[in-house]
Amino acid sequence: MTETNEMQNEEIRCIGCGAVIQTENPDELGYTPNSALEKGKESGEIYCQRCFRLRHYNEIMPVSLTDDDFLALLNQIRDANALIVYLVDVFDFNGSLIPGLHRFVGDNPIMLVGNKADLLPNSLRRSKLKDWIRQRSNEAGIRPIDVELVSAKTNESVDDLLTNINKYRKDRDVYVVGVTNVGKSTLINQIIRQNTGIQELITTSRFPGTTLDKITIDLDDGHELVDTPGIIHKEQMAHYLKGKDLKVVQPQKQIKPKVYQLNPEQTLFFGGVARFDYIHGDKKHGFTVYVENNLFIHRTKLENADNFYDKHFGELLTPPSKESIDDFPELERFEFKTERKSDLVFEGLGWITVPENVTVAGWAPKGANVLLRRAMI
Template sequence: MNEELKCIGCGATIQTTDKEKLGYTPKSALEKGLEVGEVYCQRCFRLRHYNDIQDISLTDDDFLRLLNSIAEKDALIVNVIDIFDFNGSLIPGLHRFVGNNPVLLVGNKVDILPKSLKRGKLTQWLRERAHEAGLRPVDVVLLSGKKISEMASLMEMIEKHRHGKDVYVVGVTNVGKSTIINGIIKATAGLQEVITTSQFPGTTLDKIEIPLDDGHFLIDTPGIIHQHQMAHYLGKKDLKITSPSKEIKPKTYQLNEGQTLFLGGLARMDYLQGEKNSFTVYVSNELDVHRTKAQGADDFYQKHVGGLLVPPQKEEIPEFPEFTRREFSVDKNTDIVFSGLGWISVREKAVIAAYAPKGVEVVIRKALI
């Protein structure tokens, strides 16, 4: 093809090689589209025929261009984050891009956290962490994108704060933004009966505009890829193991100095210094945690990674990145966070070493639970 084909739904350049990128359509669908003179990308096709919005990821440059354009608009910004991966789902510097526009912070996947965690406490914790990142949200909403019943209250909150303006929904990939958008469509006045792509004129950046009652729009934007999330180093089978789909059951370990915890073969924590201490692990219930001695832990890892210590599974990722070591002195009630995998909560003062694949972020924060 010498001439670039454009999707008539969103304007993205049609391509048949990368499902994750803009403009993807299977070759068979492209041939059919050319026959009838209507070429849609898969995302627009699914929206048109199944009322299903799929998340699409952009390069950092594309996303920054999109964010910069939002600052020039007069709109409400709805920032969706994954509560389970709060640190990994923040957009760095978002407060600089939104200009004077108000931000509504939506914490998704609240159903993953232990039910014992009170929503009021969680809301306050999210607000504090957002402030540390420079964001001053006008409100914080907690929800599970899987529950359509919660979409109506989200729309009420959006109506309360948008003051007759457009609404831009932003978030990194894997936060469940598309599930929320699809939930809003289903929850608002049976819109799914009448959706066509003509009602959702996209732009070359593949934004999708959902009409609101007063002539304004709720605009779904593509997700930005965070390279330091664990998900980028895992295959599909491993992702199923590491991504919690139901309430996580914390596992608590009493450790002495010189003991180690392995989170599958994906991360490791050594207890270097301190009294006997309590460590609680918050990861997917499917992920096995192994306790061993720090002395010999390197050999233990080399021997068992891909076997006893999974993920990673060798058939999924033949070349898994080497671990990088970071040392932290922590106070009581601190979380050691492995981006996109979960966290370990420390009860008392301790010196620990945390290991994660090169490129995956490890940070400490005030304990969530």
């Protein structure tokens, strides 16, 4: 029997992303050289080449999985008897929502977990945030049995989450689901670390689509905790930016809100990735901006905004960097008239809290989403 057939029978999987290990085709999922496979067998930690390069060199390699492949993997959950831990990014809540979640979780109960709670201002009471998340989830047709808040990165409240998972799972497996980039693998790593002491077993990255197949961790009572591949949500900003540019727009520390006093017909640019226009209102208003603290924001007149963008895109207005502007989509405009205090949301970038009875517009890369929601804060 060849080693390849032997591997297929044994189904050795990459512990970083879950892909089945193979040594034949460098362009396919799960490829690792024979030499690396032998070393991995000796150490007990086998990574595919993609995960190895991502972990050690922060290089992302393209994958051949399609959206349908991801959904097919997740559809297995419908037939499982499991507690569904549905992870969302509280900073990118709308970009974290999974359309039609009920279609592939079946009758399994859902625990909704808001990750990256450490990014939001301390002035926002956690009980109020939980209520806001539950209300927005109900509007999306999701009826969670509980709402929890954590920070997988800082380990905030992960102990409480584990206690509640054990409370609700009732002799069932646990499936962790979410869109790409919400921090699922980071959370799983915290759980593994607390239970085994092993650090960073699963590959984590700010790049979308790091986990490629379900990753299974045995629980003490014979059941399993399963990290599923993130559903690719193409409306998130992360799909339109590359490595260093992506780092500039994704918050790493607690957000410091910035208030801009704007007159009608004024514009704010967020680097070169987004734009906000205050089009019409009866007076000067304060607009509160929640984006990564180091993202460059520039104010100008609305009448000059198009020319200003054309002139300074990729130079003064970055990201994207000058090397990336050729691949960056043109900005698409979304206009709204508010009836109440609201958030104008750039999915994956942040939001601007706007007052009632004003007309505003948000611009984002074509394909990324801009929407209006009830104000979070």
